[in-house]
Amino acid sequence: MGVATQGIRIDSLLEELDRYAVLADDTGRTQQGSLDALKASGLLGSLVPLEYGGLGYDSLFAGRLIASIAEVDPSIAIIVFQHFSVVSRILEWGSLKQRTDYLPKLANGQWLAASAWSETGAGANKQNISTVADRTVDGDWVIGGVKSFTTGSGLADLYLVLVQTGTGDPGSLYGNSGQSFFLIETTQGITADADTNLSGMRGSSTGFINLHQCEVANEQLIGPLGGAPRVINGIRECGLTLGSVSLGISEAAYKLALAQVLNRGQQSNPVLQTALSELHMQLEAVRALVEKVAAKEGGDQLSQIAYQSKIFASESSEKIVREAQQIIGGSGYVRGKKIERLLRDARAVSLMGPVNRLAREIIGRELIS
Numbered sequence: 191m192g193v194a195t196q197g198i199r200i201d202s203l204l205e206e207l208d209r210y211a212v213l214a215d216d217t218g219r220t221q222q223g224s225l226d227a228l229k230a231s232g233l234l235g236s237l238v239p240l241e242y243g244g245l246g247y248d249s250l251f252a253g254r255l256i257a258s259i260a261e262v263d264p265s266i267a268i269i270v271f272q273h274f275s276v277v278s279r280i281l282e283w284g285s286l287k288q289r290t291d292y293l294p295k296l297a298n299g300q301w302l303a304a305s306a307w308s309e310t311g312a313g314a315n316k317q318n319i320s321t322v323a324d325r326t327v328d329g330d331w332v333i334g335g336v337k338s339f340t341t342g343s344g345l346a347d348l349y350l351v352l353v354q355t356g357t358g359d360p361g362s363l364y365g366n367s368g369q370s371f372f373l374i375e376t377t378q379g380i381t382a383d384a385d386t387n388l389s390g391m392r393g394s395s396t397g398f399i400n401l402h403q404c405e406v407a408n409e410q411l412i413g414p415l416g417g418a419p420r421v422i423n424g425i426r427e428c429g430l431t432l433g434s435v436s437l438g439i440s441e442a443a444y445k446l447a448l449a450q451v452l453n454r455g456q457q458s459n460p461v462l463q464t465a466l467s468e469l470h471m472q473l474e475a476v477r478a479l480v481e482k483v484a485a486k487e488g489g490d491q492l493s494q495i496a497y498q499s500k501i502f503a504s505e506s507s508e509k510i511v512r513e514a515q516q517i518i519g520g521s522g523y524v525r526g527k528k529i530e531r532l533l534r535d536a537r538a539v540s541l542m543g544p545v546n547r548l549a550r551e552i553i554g555r556e557l558i559s
Contacts, residue, residue: 200255203231204262211263214393215531219384220345221393224266228299234270235297237277242293249278249429253484260438261445264535265393267435268542269302272341276303276350278428279371283413283421288373292348304342306399307352307543309335314548316352316365321401323353323372331355331406333372336398343397344382349374351401352418362419363552364544369418372410379404390534426493432539433480433503439536440473440503440510446522446529447514465517472510476503494556497549504539504546511536 206227214221228234236252238244252274260267277296280288295301312319321335333353340349351372358368374380384397413421447469451462479499482488488495511533515522522529540546 199231199233200258203227203233204258207259207266208262211265211393211531212526214263214265216526218387218392220265220269220395224263224393225302225345228266228270229302230299232297232299234273234299234302237274237281238293238297239281242289242297244293244297249486250481250484252430253434253480256434257438257441257480260435261442263393264435264439264532264538265391267438268391268394268396268538269304269342269345271430271432271435272305273303274430275305275425275428276348276373278425278430279350279412279421280373282424282428283371284373285409285412287409288412292373296348301347302342302345303348303350304340304346306337306340306349308337308339310338314543314545315363316369316543319352319354319369321351321353323355323370323406330408331372331411333374333401333404333406335401337401338398339386339396340382340399341391341394341396343384343395343399345395347376349376349380349399350412356416358416362422363548363555365418365422367416367419370415371412371418371421372406373412374401374404374406374410378406388538390531390536390538392534423493426496427486429484429486431480431483431496431499431503432542433476433483433499436500436503436507436536436539437473437476437480439532439539440476440507443507443511443514443529443532443536444469444473446532447517450518462517465513469510469513469517472506476506476510479503494553497544497553500539501546501549504536507536507539508533 207224210221210224235244236247240246256267256271259270280292296303307316309319323331323333351374353370353372355370356368358366379402381400384395386397451457456462480503483496483499515529518529
């Protein structure tokens with residue numbers, strides 16, 4: 191697929207997503223039209239190698255795609271981010287069978303993937319999860335539990351599920367050595383409840399999934415048994431960052447503020463000129479850090495920079511959107527206006543795993559060690 195042709199495909203997708211974004215926010219439900227457009231675009235296969243039916247692009251392309259989607263609908267951008275994250279885990283840790291079974295379906299839009307890590311009472315660091323895998327006599331597993339705040343709940347066909355498989359040493363700040371990851375298909379006993387009525391990211395289908403004593407083959411274990419912390423750390427080095435979502439939100443807010451100034455004929459106002467200059471400076475700082483991660487330019491500090499990009503981009507995004515709302519004026523505080531929706535969506539990113547407080551703690555420990 192040529193670059194020019196791919197650009198046309200992205201533009202077409204963004205037009206479709208923009209059409210449904212307001213309705214998704216109003217109803218609190220992912221719109222089928224958005225999902226259909228996303229799956230038909232072929233872009234879900236961006237990170238999947240050509241030999242598995244994907245487009246074979248790199249993490250920089252994926253990050254820019256996520257940011258572009260976030261400009262029109264951050265909820266869909268989060269869904270795409272989760273899909274790409276699971277694909278990256280399969281590419282790094284998956285067996286040949288897992289790659290062969292799952293990657294073609296995840297590339298062609300037949301399947302959507304999501305991550306299921308969080309639980310009520312587990313803590314931000316996922317140390318106290320209650321989803322448990324019991325070993326059967328034939329070496330397979332029976333998994334039961336409930337996961338919360340799962341983006342793509344009820345939409346995904348394949349979940350990357352964090353499970354307690356033994357007693358571990360909580361030496362890691364995020365997960366522990368008694369935890370493992372499994373790739374579990376929806377048809378293996380997963381039901382979903384996405385009626386969480388979120389304040390932001392209302393079209394992301396974020397909710398609960400219930401694992402009803404799912405019978406899972408040992409070959410669905412991804413990564414080493416008890417190796418959850420290693421799998422988690424690998425995500426930080428794959429070039430994907432939630433900061434890409436915040437970058438897209440910031441870009442949208444800046445463009446809305448600029449358009450308001452131009453439409454009102456206020457481009458000669460020095461106060462607004464200064465405000466726009468400040469917004470643009472913050473936006474480009476976010477872009478520089480996020481794209482540094484996406485291009486994997488951090489060397490042996492990439493994992494730290496990945497978390498830094500998430501913290502910086504999400505917190506800067508909230509500031510940028512608030513300042514843009516200030517420039518727009520009272521109309522920007524009206525429910526249903528895009529800038530008002532962006533502010534609610536911007537806040538959500540800092541609360542996604544790991545939450546910014548925990549990400550800071552992890553970075554601090556690594557810097558000291």
